[in-house]
Amino acid sequence: MDLAFAPQDEAFRAEARAWLEAHVPAVPLPSLETEEGFAAHRAWEAELAADRWSVVNWPAAYGGRDAGLLRWLVFEEEYYAAGAPGRVGQNGISLLAPTLFDHGTEEQRARVLPPMARGEVIWAQAWSEPEAGSDLASLRSKAVRAPGGWRLSGQKTWSSRAAFADRAFGLFRSESRAPKPHQGLTYLMFDLRAPGVTVRPIARLDGKPAFAELFLDEVFVPDEDVIGEPGQGWRVAMATAGNERGLMLRSPGRFLAGADRLFRLWRAEGSPQDTEDRVADALIGARAYQLFTYAAASRFLDGALLGPESSLNKVFWSEYDIALSETALDLLGAQGEAADTDWSQRYVFALAGPIYAGTNEIQRDIIAERLLGLPKGRR
């Protein structure tokens, strides 16, 4: 058991740190939930990609560095410690790309991944529907066979980044008479600017269009944009959900940097006694999350599958992030009321954490049933 990184990994850390020092914008970019900010973040993705820092764990052939999971963790620590911008390409990089690595064709990987790495094509996820959120298998949007491909119809909603993104990926019902709700689904990629697609941005709590509704009317998708076998979409989508992706959805680096910023804010405010315990808990929680992730990564590298364990992760970081930003807002006092500060933006973003990526209620059910072995019951 040891926490020391190999000299080559430390060299990688030093290289990343030096690059970030030279390139991280001195003035923070505008919010990526605005048109202007989205464009600025896209340019930042291109700058990262030019020196192969946008997707360090991918194979070199697609713009990565073959860095592996541990170096990805190291890179993320350096990235957030340097105060680098949020990643507008994250939906594609952390959700679609792992699925393509596992289930895509060589042609799909070659076509989709390099422009994703360069920020030229930004992906939105299109999972939820008005009647299918936590019960995702009840989705109704259809994919109907057409010559050379499929025609998509229906409605998707709460589609993160879709207001300004280029393409989207999601599940569609391709067999209406499948015996079970999660059967007969097909995993497809589609163009958000294709004929028949209407994107209606939805303002989140602070008024910014962080997500959108998608109305699909006979939208044509060629066969080459089906991932895996038609009808097997659920299996394809879930196979990567709990594994490496579970580790990569929120990197410890983000919380370590956040806790450190909170600590410095607390010091700057004169180390008030009444928030000392909460600041300590923020520091402790960030370290716990980092070490938990190192342990999970070590098991993963030993060949273990990390299925339902990622539910522990998800509840922890989503609640942690709210506690962290709430403490900062309390420290800021009346100033914390302003909507345009880094902390208030973080707070608004954090509030969604327990809701998206599978609500925390669903995650707790998974922990109870699959990790503790409790009987299934009515929800």
Place this chain on the structure above:
Amino acid sequence: MRFLLDAEQRAFADSLDAMLTAADTPSVVRDWSRGEQASGRALWSRIAEAGVFALAVPEVYEGLGRRPVELAVAFVELGRHAVPGPLVETVTAAALLTEPGPAKRLLPALASGEAMATVAPSGSYALDGDAATTRLALTSDGLRLAPGHGPVRRCLDPARRLTPLTPGGELLVPHPPVAHALTTARLTTAAQALGVGLALLDRTVAYVKQRSQFGVPIGSFQAVKHRLADAKIALEFARPLVFGAALSMSPAEVAAAKVAACEAAYATARTALQLHGAIGYTAEYDLSLWLTKARALRSAWGSPRECRNVVVSARDRRW
């Protein structure tokens, strides 16, 4: 970087677990609470034979060398089985006895299990002073061998017997390594608390699977599931802190581990009591042995408040 216990460490945990499972620790705890020490001393010898105390003693004094990770492994198991006695105090005493003279005189017996030590700052209670054969007092002029102990005071955890130490006695070490010893005490307390929490969770999960209400096991109710899921989350995030702290032995990391493990164990105790209902509130039901210990360990060797203060004030915090 490979942050996992190795095969040998896992085997050590498994063998301790098997030995303690066979030892019927609940009846040992009940004897100990009444001041009957024979079964506790017999168990102590077996724990010593397994090498637990030797992990706190350098090889020159007949130990296995100071090995905090293995100590943490062992203390998780001791907590899981609610083993009574001055376990933390004995390894803490070993951490204080660094000077060759007293070390040579006292450490071999601690490593072998022949002696049982307790230690406390003067004025505080020493745990199980009535059972310990080596009673150490931390005074303003150093570490003293206390000549005796005062009356036993009942603790919230009946298995913990609180005793004042008699003042005076031989001055053993004028400048003992107090900070290092405190770190050892906090680390092993944290590991023990983690074990207590894990046992409370296991027992409660088993209980809610077999206890029925409204015609179904109560473990099928979402309100019950979610409390247990939260207990699982808190314990699983405390675990890596305990082992990370054992690797570094940095006071801030150890303080962080103690906060996380003790808070997780205590929250799990509250959940365990609530989900057991009235049966959990009785002294005769074994769950009580872990419930009361979770509370007591929270205050032992540094309250959450003190440990959080160490975290924010630390110069050695490396994260």
